[in-house]
Amino acid sequence: MAFWIIQTLNGLSFSMLLFLIAAGFTLIFGLMKIINIAHGSFYLLSAYIGLTILRTTDSFLLAVVTSSVAAFVVGVAMQSLFLRRFYMKELQQVLLTFGFVLIIADLCLWVWGGNPMALPKPSLFRGSIWIGNVVFPSYRLLVILVGVIIAVGLWIFQEKTKFGAIVRAGVDDEEMLRGSGINIQRVFAGVFGLGALLAGIGGIIGGPIVGVFPGADLSMLLLALVVVIIGGIGSLKGAFVGSLFVGLVDNFGKALFPELSMFTLFAPMAIVLAIRPTGIFGKMEE
Amino acid sequence: MKALDVQALSKDFGGLRAIRDISLEIEAGERRAIIGPNGAGKTTFFHLISGFLFPSSGRIHLFGRDVTHLQAHQRAALGMSRTFQVTNLFPKLTLFENILLGVQAINGARFCFYRRVNSFREIIYETERLLKEWSLWGKKDALLKNLSYGEQRQIEVIMALATKPRLLLLDEPTAGLSPAETALVTSIIKSLPREITTILIEHDMDVAFEIAERVTVLHFGSVLADGPLEQIKGNSKVAEVYLG
Amino acid sequence: MRTITSLKGTSFSILLLAALIIVFLPFLVSSYYVGLAIQVFIFTIFAMSLDILVGHTGLPSMGHAAYFGVAAYATGFLCLAGIKNFWVGVILGMGSGGLTAALFGLLAIRAHGPYFMLITLALSQVLWGIAFKWRSLTKGDDGLPGIGRPEIGMGIDLKPDLYFYYFTFAIFLIVLVALFVLLNSPFGYTLRGIRESESRMKALGYNVGLYKYLAFVFAGVFAGTSGVLWVYYCGFVNPSNLGVDQSVKGLLMLILGGSGSFFGPGIGAGIIVLLENIVSGLTERWSLILGIIYVIVIMFFSEGLSSIVKRGH
Numbered sequence: 001m002a003f004w005i006i007q008t009l010n011g012l013s014f015s016m017l018l019f020l021i022a023a024g025f026t027l028i029f030g031l032m033k034i035i036n037i038a039h040g041s042f043y044l045l046s047a048y049i050g051l052t053i054l055r056t057t058d059s060f061l062l063a064v065v066t067s068s069v070a071a072f073v074v075g076v077a078m079q080s081l082f083l084r085r086f087y088m089k090e091l092q093q094v095l096l097t098f099g100f101v102l103i104i105a106d107l108c109l110w111v112w113g114g115n116p117m118a119l120p121k122p123s124l125f126r127g128s129i130w131i132g133n134v135v136f137p138s139y140r141l142l143v144i145l146v147g148v149i150i151a152v153g154l155w156i157f158q159e160k161t162k163f164g165a166i167v168r169a170g171v172d173d174e175e176m177l178r179g180s181g182i183n184i185q186r187v188f189a190g191v192f193g194l195g196a197l198l199a200g201i202g203g204i205i206g207g208p209i210v211g212v213f214p215g216a217d218l219s220m221l222l223l224a225l226v227v228v229i230i231g232g233i234g235s236l237k238g239a240f241v242g243s244l245f246v247g248l249v250d251n252f253g254k255a256l257f258p259e260l261s262m263f264t265l266f267a268p269m270a271i272v273l274a275i276r277p278t279g280i281f282g283k284m285e286e
Numbered sequence: 287m288k289a290l291d292v293q294a295l296s297k298d299f300g301g302l303r304a305i306r307d308i309s310l311e312i313e314a315g316e317r318r319a320i321i322g323p324n325g326a327g328k329t330t331f332f333h334l335i336s337g338f339l340f341p342s343s344g345r346i347h348l349f350g351r352d353v354t355h356l357q358a359h360q361r362a363a364l365g366m367s368r369t370f371q372v373t374n375l376f377p378k379l380t381l382f383e384n385i386l387l388g389v390q391a392i393n394g395a396r397f398c399f400y401r402r403v404n405s406f407r408e409i410i411y412e413t414e415r416l417l418k419e420w421s422l423w424g425k426k427d428a429l430l431k432n433l434s435y436g437e438q439r440q441i442e443v444i445m446a447l448a449t450k451p452r453l454l455l456l457d458e459p460t461a462g463l464s465p466a467e468t469a470l471v472t473s474i475i476k477s478l479p480r481e482i483t484t485i486l487i488e489h490d491m492d493v494a495f496e497i498a499e500r501v502t503v504l505h506f507g508s509v510l511a512d513g514p515l516e517q518i519k520g521n522s523k524v525a526e527v528y529l530g
Numbered sequence: 531m532r533t534i535t536s537l538k539g540t541s542f543s544i545l546l547l548a549a550l551i552i553v554f555l556p557f558l559v560s561s562y563y564v565g566l567a568i569q570v571f572i573f574t575i576f577a578m579s580l581d582i583l584v585g586h587t588g589l590p591s592m593g594h595a596a597y598f599g600v601a602a603y604a605t606g607f608l609c610l611a612g613i614k615n616f617w618v619g620v621i622l623g624m625g626s627g628g629l630t631a632a633l634f635g636l637l638a639i640r641a642h643g644p645y646f647m648l649i650t651l652a653l654s655q656v657l658w659g660i661a662f663k664w665r666s667l668t669k670g671d672d673g674l675p676g677i678g679r680p681e682i683g684m685g686i687d688l689k690p691d692l693y694f695y696y697f698t699f700a701i702f703l704i705v706l707v708a709l710f711v712l713l714n715s716p717f718g719y720t721l722r723g724i725r726e727s728e729s730r731m732k733a734l735g736y737n738v739g740l741y742k743y744l745a746f747v748f749a750g751v752f753a754g755t756s757g758v759l760w761v762y763y764c765g766f767v768n769p770s771n772l773g774v775d776q777s778v779k780g781l782l783m784l785i786l787g788g789s790g791s792f793f794g795p796g797i798g799a800g801i802i803v804l805l806e807n808i809v810s811g812l813t814e815r816w817s818l819i820l821g822i823i824y825v826i827v828i829m830f831f832s833e834g835l836s837s838i839v840k841r842g843h
Contacts, residue, residue: 029648033644034644037651037774037778092828098778102824106818218774219659226656229649265659266656273649368733375730390716390719396717396720399711404714449734449735
């Protein structure tokens, strides 16, 4: 019994991390049709920067702010300086993001070296809490809480704000958005930056749980891909549901049969593709 | 023998009923024009007939065979051929390659992957023959996108003929053509053999009335009038719809 | 953009010259460059197999390394199990590449444009993840070393690079002829028609979905062939052979060399292989430099691929 509670909570905290990454990825893809291979790189960069800040200042808050802002800046720069030149040319955009994957990954390797490292937890959350008759790290509960708060915040943003309405409209019908007189490049830069910001938050928050290491970028990207395909493209709801599913399945998979855990993800993904290619909540033209 | 038999055909797009309860019959060998104001549903009707859209209800019979649930390429294989309102050819292939694909479509060789296409003499000869028949042999190596709009509209028709269809759907073949080009295309269509049943969507009344024996008038997705040419010409409701 | 359908006149003499250079290369340059040449042969096959999809059918496949990697692993396992016969290995490689493509094709073929790219990427990345995690089978990230050269009988030993070079060249020529016939066959022309206008092809009576699927399988078979040659050449296979970097490299070869033409992929393969080897020999930060070069290449040299990705039909 205790095993299941602990693993479920573990899975949920991992799901929230995945959500942070997948939400940005799905919005970027839904709106701009860009497959941002560098999305995991925002996670990686943010985690490493956070690590350095934490080592020098011991302030988790400062680390979160700095890392996320750094990711945001890199994201906006990537979109407005490079990707925007290839409006409507998705293949080139994807290849460009791959170039950035190499650049960011190697820069991180150069600065921080190749050994896997774990970020220290914030001092307030280093302990554990009793839940029923199991002990669970309070930090992971914090992650779940933060994830839910951000999910709600994003939902409010998407449903209740003007910018959110613009994004929703763009995901549904980009041509209409282009014709409406709104500066579409600014919308794109904003959404791309937002996605990078979310992934960056994921990186710094996930650091104490998952650690940071060369290759974390591609590992997280893979999971984000599975989440988005299962949950649906362009849908925040889909990203949330998909993250819950993938986070839990991946966690239980790792706990029960670590070597074959990828199959537990592959099977649902293949099934979704076979039955409903656009994903469960997907909003894409068929 | 009816070339086309459409029964109670309807098509909804969400809340919009674009095609409402159309029934019509076209005899083999007939020349039929489909006319109507913009938005009447003419091209949508063609898409439903040719399999590019599936109806919400109703049935379609092609030469006696129920094709309502067949895909576009399956209907084409049964002898249906069409042109598109917006020229739909292969821009980065040469004229020769364009026509070749049309000729190849009805040849079993089209699945062959272990012999070069040059070795299929009958396909090559037929492509040559078509190009020479339509006086386009000189341009055979030109990329299609480099040909003039008028030439492309003409090739659009030739392409549809390359598959030796029994039923030919022409969607505004003279759209955007000069008077001389229009006359050329009109005479091409008029000279088609009777084995090819021809249905023509046209905005240009002169062209439609020159070619058609029977006319069907669509309005707001349903049939307003349907009958021999002279009858439609004299129909006051039709005139009203066009002149307001 | 036109596939070469006849080899007359000047292009023939260029080919003859190239063939002579290839045949006498080991006597003209050091063994290092002979090794590079072997890599160019292998990756030309890889790039050409990708171009069947990208350049000729208009399918921007993002996960092409999957077929390369699966074949490499399959042949690697075979070899480590003691079966070193080349013909068995290559049949297995081609078969596993084609089978993987057949499976992926079923799941991906209904999607178009960016969605197709996303699905093909995800499928190959999952394979990468499987290879990464299944340590007891694949040794994960460490990879499988010690895969030897194949045996082709007739007393020929392929262990020296020199002999393997000529052997690879011979296989390369066979594949080249096969691809030439395929791309110039009615099937090949049909693919290009599909690239130009799927709706037009459907209206003519072609079963477009079936053709796209078959193109996928063919591409997988040829990619698998290159994977087999690769693992026999370098004796080592690891998850990155399945991953996005390998797939993207293939696309970059097409951008640089020219997609949709017969010799374009080979030119691109040559450039990328040379570039990577030269840069990695110069600096430890070769990955960074390559990333920067790729960004520059896309920014300035990528017009040719703009029409490949289509939205919807």
